[in-house]
Amino acid sequence: MTNKEVIKLTDFFETDVYTYVLQPFIYIALAYCFYKIVTSVITRALNSKSMKMKNQKRIDTSKSIINNLIKYLTLTVTILMILSIYHVDVSKILAGLGIGVAVLSLAFQDIAKDFIAGISILLEDQFDIGDNVSINGFRGEVVAMGLKTTRVKDYKGAVQIIANHSITEVINYSLNPSLAVIDVSVSYESDLEKVEKVIYDTMDKINNTYQNLKGKVELWGVEDLSDSAVVYRLAVKVKSNKDFEIERQMKREFKLAFDQAKIKIPYSQIEVHYGKK
Helix, strand or coil, rough: CCCCHHHHHHHHHCCCHHHHHHHHHHHHHHHHHHHHHHHHHHHHHHHCCHHCCCHHHHHHHHHHHHHHHHHHHHHHHHHHHHHHHHHCCCCHHHCCHHHHHHHHHHHHHHHHHHHHHHHHHHHCCEEEEEEEEEECCCCEEEEEEECEEEEEEECCCCCEEHHHHHHHHHECCCCCEEEEEEEEEECCCCHHHHHHHHHHHHHHHHHHHHHCCCCCCEEEEEEEEECCCCCEEEEEEECCCHHHHHHHHHHHHHHHHHHHHHEEECCCCCCCCCCCC
């Protein structure tokens, strides 16, 4: 490359076309690369073998929050750098940041509250991505969590997007094992000793064949003497959020066992009497 070519190249970098048109795009491209590299490094660090030994849901939640934070910081710095290209006094912007934050906090109070609430949820470990929760009465699985919003998907597939600052009531069903509870009814004419033997045999079958159990099925005893049935209650600890599935399976199991043992399960009946004509 000749000296003339070097001078021409240098002159190009000093032109308004480069300064005002190309340089902002270069900053944006560098910011994008920076964001991708940093988030990739964080993802690899969190997915390392030592981290995988910990709570995976906690790792996913931390990854989501950290990536959101890096995104907003990168965006802010890039905007300030581009403003400096157009001779905007960035130092004054930074000097007045305290006043700006106060003004913005009045104009964007909810956004500020969302950020604070998002950090609080993470620090307090209220829930993680993948947890089954009820937030303000809406129950489902936490599918995404950021500094501003949390997304919860119910069993039908509907996704509720909840602003973090509006999260006031949280029930986390994933912190402890769930309890599957069912009631089975038999008629008053049934031999209760025979009924209880069938129940215990069925309990043994469930304990030996069912997955997702966190203990053995327990017979709590006679729960109710209703109008037409003797009601037994059974319960078992299961993995988080598996209670409904196990309850349905157990009900089917006891129905089949009672049918095989010729034990009558009562059901509502209407007896009609005709008057004399």
